[in-house]
Amino acid sequence: MTHAQIRAFHYVALLGGFSLAAEALGLTQPAISDQVRKLERDNDVLLFSRIRKKVVLTPDGEELFAKTRAYFEIEGEIKGLLSKTANRIEEELRIMVDSACHVSNVIQRFRNTYPSVRIVIASGNTEEIIQRLRSFDADIGVIGSGKAHDDFETLSLSKSKLVGFARRSFFPAGKRRISLSELADLPLVLRESGSRTRQQLEEFGKARGVMFAPAIVAEGREAVREIVAANDCVGIVSLSELGEDQRIRAFELEDIDLEMREMVVHLRQRRDVRVIREFMRMCQSSGSASL
Numbered sequence: 001m002t003h004a005q006i007r008a009f010h011y012v013a014l015l016g017g018f019s020l021a022a023e024a025l026g027l028t029q030p031a032i033s034d035q036v037r038k039l040e041r042d043n044d045v046l047l048f049s050r051i052r053k054k055v056v057l058t059p060d061g062e063e064l065f066a067k068t069r070a071y072f073e074i075e076g077e078i079k080g081l082l083s084k085t086a087n088r089i090e091e092e093l094r095i096m097v098d099s100a101c102h103v104s105n106v107i108q109r110f111r112n113t114y115p116s117v118r119i120v121i122a123s124g125n126t127e128e129i130i131q132r133l134r135s136f137d138a139d140i141g142v143i144g145s146g147k148a149h150d151d152f153e154t155l156s157l158s159k160s161k162l163v164g165f166a167r168r169s170f171f172p173a174g175k176r177r178i179s180l181s182e183l184a185d186l187p188l189v190l191r192e193s194g195s196r197t198r199q200q201l202e203e204f205g206k207a208r209g210v211m212f213a214p215a216i217v218a219e220g221r222e223a224v225r226e227i228v229a230a231n232d233c234v235g236i237v238s239l240s241e242l243g244e245d246q247r248i249r250a251f252e253l254e255d256i257d258l259e260m261r262e263m264v265v266h267l268r269q270r271r272d273v274r275v276i277r278e279f280m281r282m283c284q285s286s287g288s289a290s291l
Helices: 003-015 018-025 029-043 059-082 104-113 126-134 180-185 196-207 221-230 274-285
Strands: 048-051 054-057 092-097 118-123 140-144 152-167 188-191 216-218 234-238 248-253 259-267
Touching: 003 018, 003 029, 003 059, 018 029, 054 059, 092 126, 092 274, 104 118, 104 274, 126 140, 126 259, 140 196, 140 274, 152 196, 152 221, 152 274, 188 196, 188 221, 196 234, 196 259, 216 221, 221 234, 221 248, 234 259, 259 274
Parallel strands: 092 118, 092 140, 188 216, 188 234
Antiparallel strands: 048 054, 140 259, 152 234, 152 248, 152 259
16 A cells, blocks of 8 residues: 555545645546555455446445545645645535524634635434534534533533524413423424434433424424424524524523533544634634633
8 A cells, every 4th residue: 555545545535536636636546546556456445336437435435535635634734734834725515503693703813714615504413413523524513512522522602502493372471381281281392313402302301201202303404493383382492592583582491400511522633723712712712612
């Protein structure tokens, strides 16, 4: 196995074809094909399935590609460290959030400081974010607190109590609280099973012999909001994420003492990636974050 073989494989997997990889590397297509073929032959492994002039990664190829992405990212860091322009950041920062409101002020500060960095924001639940970070498909994650992960570095951003919410016409105007027993009998709209908010509520109920069976399961916070705003049902959300919406109003969960703690996380092995390091530094200096 040589560096040239690994590089040829990586660019074919990254760009989706031998000709595109050859163009990116300034080589001929036969040269790229030869490097990949030798890598497969010398290690007795099939990395690509070649179907109708298309190349598709095999399971072994997918596994190797995950490793080469990390490998070439580190190579890029080494080049950056040795470069005279290492203090400049001209990259992309991929942030995956459960809710963007927790880092919106940090994003604005980061953009003001590093205007050349392109910020890409995607949404998902805590489990999805953890998976995307581990597969190098995201750089920064904003998640609800849960079990500790040894391979992540974490900053605490904020905490906020959980509340119920419903459309304004669902309850009498004077009602301000929902009890545990009431909540169990109401038609609930909960997020998918990977949601930390849902996990907390279900764990709390189970410890007290109460089962929360959702009437509707919706993927994503915005979907829950829209369903609740249009139907006679109740959703659960942290107060900081409720936002302004005249269609709905919040209710205190009077005997449910739960709060959502939001964390910003990244893979520990990527702590020296410049955009990640700078974003985490701004989170820590924002005044709300702590180790």
